[in-house]
Amino acid sequence: xxxxxxxxxxxxxxxxxxxxxxxxxxxxxxxxxxxxxxxxxxxxxxxxxxxxxxxxxxxxxxxxxxxxxxxxxxxxxxxxx
Numbered sequence: 886x887x888x889x890x891x892x893x894x895x896x897x898x899x900x901x902x903x904x905x906x907x908x909x910x911x912x913x914x915x916x917x918x919x920x921x922x923x924x925x926x927x928x929x930x931x932x933x934x935x936x937x938x939x940x941x942x943x944x945x946x947x948x949x950x951x952x953x954x955x956x957x958x959x960x961x962x963x964x965x966x
Contacts, residue, residue, distance in 0.1 A: 889930045891950045898943055901936075910917050 901937040931942035
């Protein structure tokens with residue numbers, strides 16, 4: 886599976902949260918379609934089949950990305966001769 890870019894994953898998570906909030910606050914046909922669209926996109930990006938799985942996987946991916954960044958900044962840098 887190709888890993889999504891962190892920026893894109895965070896953007897889809899934000900759109901999902903907003904869509905979920907708006908739909909829960911005032912459900913309409915439009916809010917339902919937006920929520921469904923962002924849910925599907927989140928599932929595709931994380932390689933899962935349900936929103937619950939996608940949210941767990943997105944958290945795990947973001948944790949890995951954060952740890953990879955920390956590891957990269959701690960690694961000693963050597964200059965090529």
